[in-house]
Amino acid sequence: MPKIVDHEERKEKLAEATWRVIRREGMERASVRTIAMEAGISAGSMRHYFSTQSELLAFSMKLVSDRVKARIRSSEFSGNPLEDIQRIIYEILPVDEERSAEMEVWLSFTAKALVDPALQSLSNEVYDELRATIAHCIDFLIDSGLARPDLNREIESERLYALVDGLAMHAVMQPGRATPDVLKSVVLHHLEALCQ
Amino acid sequence: MPKIVDHEERKEKLAEATWRVIRREGMERASVRTIAMEAGISAGSMRHYFSTQSELLAFSMKLVSDRVKARIRSSEFSGNPLEDIQRIIYEILPVDEERSAEMEVWLSFTAKALVDPALQSLSNEVYDELRATIAHCIDFLIDSGLARPDLNREIESERLYALVDGLAMHAVMQPGRATPDVLKSVVLHHLEALCQ
Known part of the structure; x- marks a missing residue:
């Protein structure tokens, strides 16, 4: 076709x-x-x-998350949980030019979604999917036996998810300070703190 | 006058x-x-x-951060580091209607700042101030002797700062899920994890 x-x-x-x-x-x-x-x-x-313009914007917003998801799906995983979780998170974070461009437009779409119901419902879907992906990372850490024994799945998913989005926002707003190296060292430090 | x-x-x-x-x-x-x-x-x-419109927008953006700073300055502190740090962070997080309104407009200003040099330099100042406030919280935890002995000041400031901004963003985008109770429990859990 x-x-x-x-x-x-x-x-x-x-x-x-x-x-x-x-x-x-x-x-x-x-x-x-x-x-x-x-x-x-x-x-x-x-x-x-x-x-309509609204349809064009919705499609363009969805394409951002489709690209991220496609990258995560096609990632080659090593089987080492800590490495693989970092790989997934670095597909979301603006650690290079392509991902920074995505995050910049995502931030604009997000602000627009606050006053546009069609974009709002779409952004809700994307946020839910992203949260599920992050929860999956926490599950992976728990199932692999690496996690501290008392790890609370819900609260750790929320915490890692907020950390990732906060880092992404800072990288876009202050690229000179929140460099890829800073983002990566914070993520690694956080994951290590979840392990025993 | x-x-x-x-x-x-x-x-x-x-x-x-x-x-x-x-x-x-x-x-x-x-x-x-x-x-x-x-x-x-x-x-x-x-x-x-x-x-100009640009001057009006810059003043309106700055007022958001001035209000937050004024609230932090006029907070009554208990002397208990964990309580006082939470108090400061809850002046930033959208845990009520007033703070949610501030965060919503802040998000719009942030997106606009990406293409408006005057707003960009202003937003840089505000982000730097906010980061300094958060670093101050980490110092307070260290100086009070509550912090784990191996706490890295730089990385923990970056981590807490990203966590706070990520939670703020989620509360605005998904208020039904990222409720004030969820935000507060994540912040408390994070602070406790930094203590020995």
């Missing part, structure tokens, strides 16, 4: 154009017209892919 | 009107015209207080 593939590919290109506009000029400038211009197509052609 | 006091008070009222517009309609709608209307004055009168 080459046509459907092309259609999806084209939608992703438009979402990437949306990210570029948001990163460069902010959410306020992310109009259908500006994004069409960025992508090099006419505003009229946009209608073949998205009927 | 009643006139100067009135002038400052009026600027704060305009900043609060800015917050209301941002919370209700998003940063995209925070034009001088809309904010003047929200505050019940003419767009022309705005010029007595702020010459």
Whole structure:
């Protein structure tokens, strides 16, 4: 079905154009017209892919989390729980240019979601999925026997999840201070503190 | 100097009107015209207080952190380090309606700061101050003798700071899940884990 593939590919290109506009000029400038211009197509052609600006933004927001999930799925795991959990977390954290770009647009989408019900429900889904992924990391630590015996699954999932999102936010806001090395050393230190 | 006091008070009222517009309609709608209307004055009168939209936004962003700092300064401390550190952190975290409102607008300002150099330098200042406050909490724990003997000041400041900001973000994005009780129990658990 080459046509459907092309259609999806084209939608992703438009979402990437949306990210570029948001990163460069902010959410306020992310109009259908500006994004069409960025992508090099006419505003009229946009209608073949998205009927409203809201639909385009929702697709572009979802693509951020789809990319992160695809990277996690295709990660090669070593079988060493501490290493593999770090690998998963580094797919989320802005430890390189690609991930920083994702986090920057994610932050803009998140702020926009506070006043846009469609984005809000989407962001809720993504936050739930992310939390489940982090809970899975905690389970992995417990099941592997590495975790301290008294580890509380619920509270540790919440804590690691907040730590990861806080680090991600700091890396985007203060990249000169919250460098990839700082993020990684905090994550490793935290995981080691959960182990016996 | 009643006139100067009135002038400052009026600027704060305009900043609060800015917050209301941002919370209700998003940063995209925070034009001088809309904010003047929200505050019940003419767009022309705005010029007595702020010459540009950028100046109005910067003042409104700074007021968020000024309010938090004023609350921390006027807190009554018990002398019990664990209690007092929690008190400081709960002045930052969205554990009630007032603090949630602050965090919501803060998140919008943060996203806007990514593409607005004036807001960016302001947000950098605020992040540095907040980090210093958190480092101060870690110092307090160390100086009081409660902390584990091997506590690393730098890494623990970074970790607690990221935890607090991540929890704040989650409380705003998923208030039904990241409730004040959840935030408080994670913070207490974290602080206890830093003690011997």
